[in-house]
Amino acid sequence: MTRIGIVSTAHMHAHSYMSALETLQDVTVTGVYDEDTERGRQFCEARGVPFLGEMDALLDESDAVLIAAANADHRRCVEQSAARGVAILCEKPIATSVADAAAMVKAAESAGAPLYMALPVRFVRAAAELRKIVRAGKIGRVLAMTGTNHGYMPGGWFIEKAVSGGGAVMDHTSHVADLMRWIVGSDVVEVYAEIDERVHNRGIDDCGILTLGFANGVFATLDPSWSRLKTYPTWGDVTLEVVGTTGVLTLDAFAQRVHVYAPAEDGQATHRYDYYGDDMDLWMVDEFVRSVRSGQPSDMLATGLDGLRALEVTMAAYESANSGRPVAITPWQP
Amino acid sequence: MLRALIIGGGAMARTHAEVYAQLADASVVGVVDPDVRGRQLAADLHVSYSESLSEVDWTAFDVAHVCAPTPWHRELVVEIAKNHKHILCEKPIARTLADAEAMIAACEQSGVRLMIGHCVRYFPEYRRAKELVDSGRIGRVAIARLFRGGSFPPTDTWQDWYANRHWSGGVCVDLMVHDFDFLRWLFGPVARVFAKSTYGESNRIELTLATLRFHSGVIAHVTGSWAHTGFGTRFELAGSLGLLEHDSFKAGTVSHEATVPHAFDVTQGIQAPRTHVHKSPYRLEIEDFLNAIVHDRPFYVTAHDALEALRIGLAAEQSVLTGMPVDL
Numbered sequence: 314m315t316r317i318g319i320v321s322t323a324h325m326h327a328h329s330y331m332s333a334l335e336t337l338q339d340v341t342v343t344g345v346y347d348e349d350t351e352r353g354r355q356f357c358e359a360r361g362v363p364f365l366g367e368m369d370a371l372l373d374e375s376d377a378v379l380i381a382a383a384n385a386d387h388r389r390c391v392e393q394s395a396a397r398g399v400a401i402l403c404e405k406p407i408a409t410s411v412a413d414a415a416a417m418v419k420a421a422e423s424a425g426a427p428l429y430m431a432l433p434v435r436f437v438r439a440a441a442e443l444r445k446i447v448r449a450g451k452i453g454r455v456l457a458m459t460g461t462n463h464g465y466m467p468g469g470w471f472i473e474k475a476v477s478g479g480g481a482v483m484d485h486t487s488h489v490a491d492l493m494r495w496i497v498g499s500d501v502v503e504v505y506a507e508i509d510e511r512v513h514n515r516g517i518d519d520c521g522i523l524t525l526g527f528a529n530g531v532f533a534t535l536d537p538s539w540s541r542l543k544t545y546p547t548w549g550d551v552t553l554e555v556v557g558t559t560g561v562l563t564l565d566a567f568a569q570r571v572h573v574y575a576p577a578e579d580g581q582a583t584h585r586y587d588y589y590g591d592d593m594d595l596w597m598v599d600e601f602v603r604s605v606r607s608g609q610p611s612d613m614l615a616t617g618l619d620g621l622r623a624l625e626v627t628m629a630a631y632e633s634a635n636s637g638r639p640v641a642i643t644p645w646q647p
Numbered sequence: 648m649l650r651a652l653i654i655g656g657g658a659m660a661r662t663h664a665e666v667y668a669q670l671a672d673a674s675v676v677g678v679v680d681p682d683v684r685g686r687q688l689a690a691d692l693h694v695s696y697s698e699s700l701s702e703v704d705w706t707a708f709d710v711a712h713v714c715a716p717t718p719w720h721r722e723l724v725v726e727i728a729k730n731h732k733h734i735l736c737e738k739p740i741a742r743t744l745a746d747a748e749a750m751i752a753a754c755e756q757s758g759v760r761l762m763i764g765h766c767v768r769y770f771p772e773y774r775r776a777k778e779l780v781d782s783g784r785i786g787r788v789a790i791a792r793l794f795r796g797g798s799f800p801p802t803d804t805w806q807d808w809y810a811n812r813h814w815s816g817g818v819c820v821d822l823m824v825h826d827f828d829f830l831r832w833l834f835g836p837v838a839r840v841f842a843k844s845t846y847g848e849s850n851r852i853e854l855t856l857a858t859l860r861f862h863s864g865v866i867a868h869v870t871g872s873w874a875h876t877g878f879g880t881r882f883e884l885a886g887s888l889g890l891l892e893h894d895s896f897k898a899g900t901v902s903h904e905a906t907v908p909h910a911f912d913v914t915q916g917i918q919a920p921r922t923h924v925h926k927s928p929y930r931l932e933i934e935d936f937l938n939a940i941v942h943d944r945p946f947y948v949t950a951h952d953a954l955e956a957l958r959i960g961l962a963a964e965q966s967v968l969t970g971m972p973v974d975l
Contacts, residue, residue: 511789520790522858522868532843540885
């Protein structure tokens, strides 16, 4: 039995990670710690797992933890978990500052605790296939990429800057920035961004376009906007187009969908997408559990350092939007 | 009966000529082009042919269509303006702002009317988008994404001029200028532009990604590509109440597939989108041009609009070359 604990249910992904753990064989969910007792108890009641009032009590009983805390709490949760030597899968973004992220990576390193990031797009089968085609040279040399990670405005603590560190750009840059790095095998060295609050008027950035320059000369744009409203047929998207010297590849990670036309409550016609593809969270959690069980590092999961690299892109984007100029990234060195 | 002279013999010259074939009260009377393509077009249309404007009978026509490569626009428009003929000139208005300004000044001085063929304003999907945005249906637009592109222009154009960025301006000036004009039409003047491109790639590829920031606050992302295949356009306009999207690749009204290789020869010359409508966007454009002249009405798209679209295209090019955002 591999013993997995859940640290915080602040992020809604705690639910999908829990569902993944329920699906997997030979896994015990040791319990849930949540700094918000009421929220944690409700989660545990719904899921039939024990609630633990102290994180240390959970860590005592766990081989590994899934951290689904709010962004600004990641550092505290990771450092406390790492100190106990458990393996960690931490929700993205890794933190709300590069300094915090660096402290987390160092803490995990020095404690010998494996630190992975919940960047599940790597587990979209089509994304892995696209990477394989690129790496096989089938589209020649990669020249440029355009990516999107649109979404609903999530509300709650996501739009409280002190807790989230930022809005759409903080929330959505990590996924596609990591995907791009993973595909081209090169780091982002320059970022230009236009960022604003124009969709929801909630006092936090909700739309933008990032332009990324990679060390190997590839350039890319990334649209992390919360530009999907309830009138749109689905929550959002993850798309990527890779243009090479001899071909073009496109990824639409949620293209596996049935179009549903059915009456809304007021009887008006609606059109919704019903996604039937793989659950990327399930395959990510499966890989994490396998790694914990075998004691072997995963070469598929994004590491804490990958999470830090994605956050460097995010922070450079905010800096660029403030200064109006491209920002060079000085990569943090472990 | 309005009589038109066409200058040029390439794909757009043929497109303009095809429109005249459908008009009851206007016709092409001559083609001017130093190149064999123009000679062939004149022969196909059974109209007079001249190698240059110096041979033209200026009493034989009423309006002139400039469908020559971009670097020739200034010389041709200035010469036609001197001879007091109204002009429909293909986009982009010119390769440089100085050329564009000289063209506009020459026409104003001669009392000649100059329209630039920003045909996207006559494409029904773009007109509908403009109407929907103006109606407030999607609220205040926050962010726009546009794509325009396809394969690199073929080598058999006049001296392969599209491949020479000093002549054509590349994707920024020749292609994305459509989207720049459309965006400016909807969202007003542009504050700054940042762009990256594949300049320097030798194997007939150009891809440019541009971010525009408008004074109105709208953020726009425009992809211009001669690095894909075929030709197509897309737009997505996201607002505070809703979202518009269109994809020409998914808007085909007739599609066919060849079950025997080469059974269809569907592409020749520069590829342009085909929308199956009774009146093509090019026909609407030319009818608007002719009606505006006959009835002394303003053009739907002015030469000034075209100059501003060029200014954005040149700013994108400058941003690519300098690596810095360019303020307008």
